[in-house]
Structures are given as C-alpha cells and as structure tokens.
Amino acid sequence: MEAAKTILALGNNLMYTASIRDVAAPLGGILITAESIVELKDKLDTAHPTLLIIDLSAATPGWKDLVAEAKRRGVYVIAFGPHVQEELRKEAEEAGCDKVFVNSKFKLELPNLLPTYLK
Template sequence: MEAAAIKTVLALVTNLMFSTRIGELASTMGGLVTLVSSNEELVEKLDISPSLIILDLTAVQPGWKEVVAKAKQAGIPVLAYGPHVDVEAHEAAQAAGCDEVVANSKFRLDLPNLLKKYLA
C-alpha cells in the first residue's frame, strides 16, 4: 500500500503562537507547514504545489496581491486572516482572490476545521 502524499501548507505568518498551532494541527492531519518570510519565498515555493497558502494580513508586504494571483493561477487555495477591525485589509484580500478571509478570532477558534477543509 502506498503512503499518502504529505500535504504542504505555505504560511506567511509572523505570530509565533499562530505558526506553532498551525504546524501542530497540520501534522495531526498528515500535513507539513513551511513558514515563509517574503513574497519572493512564497512564489519560489509554489512549485511544490502546496495544498494551501495561509497569509497573515498584518505580515503581508507590498506585492502580496500578485502572489495571491499566481497561487490562484496554479489552483492553490489561499486563506487570509487579520484583525477584524481592519476592514480594508479584509476587503483587499477578498478582492485579490483569497478563497477565505477571516478575523483572527475566527481563525484561532476554527483553525482545525479550516485546515481540515484543505488538507482532507
């Protein structure tokens, strides 16, 4: 019997608590999280065909919308999260083509279900 392919999540996340939790949850689902720190690194790693990209809207850098467009062209879902009060960032992420945009609180509470949706 062949082992299931490991599902990779690329995460541009600067919050250590979130990145640790994402990594722990993904590993329980047979996934592997690769943390990236720049748009360039995200684009470079698109060729590993990740199952999901997670963007912390407080950590994105100018040019991130183009990265979302490249991910979408490659058929890679993008999940973005940020402070609920930053309506402008949420709207920008939706306009850029992110599949889901959630507030930090929903991200924290619903992370197992969000990951399951993309890693199952």
C-alpha cells in the same frame, strides 16, 4: 503511505504558526513558512502547496499578485488579519482569497478548516 499535504504560510507570528502546525501534523500536513513575499514566491515555485495562508499583518506589496498566482495554480488561499484592518481583509477577498478571517475567528476555525483543505 499517503503523500503529505503542504501548507505554505506568510508570516512569522509563532502563535499562529504553532497552531497551524499542531492542527496540520495529525492530518499529514507539513507547514512551510516564509517571512517575505520574495521568499514566499520562491517556496510557491518549489513546495507545490495545497494551501496558502497569509497573515495580512505580514503582507507587503506584491501579496495580491501572489494570491492570483496561487489561484492560477489551483492552490487554496486563506487570509487572516486584525479586526481593525477591515479594509485589508476586504482587499484579500477581492484579491481572490477563498476565505478571509479576523485573527480570533481564524484560530477558532482552524481545526475545521484544515481538514477541508488537506483532504
């Protein structure tokens, strides 16, 4: 049996976490969520994820350092946020996120994204 791929996500928006879980499960992916940067860092240390997804609406100070740490470990990072927060999405790109989306585009692209990162 193939090992499960772990997705670690920052955020507690049930609409997004349910969508991620629904797409990941048939691919053998397991979603672990965190509601704070501290919790996310702890889970990054223990879960050894393949992919980190950051809801920029839930991001608090320290999220950029977490992106950098995930990238050092070879973890892919995707971020998404409201279309009105263009500056925050730009910060996510500058912080090293592999992909950054507006919320609506993220949800539409999810079925195409996860197979790429969970292979």
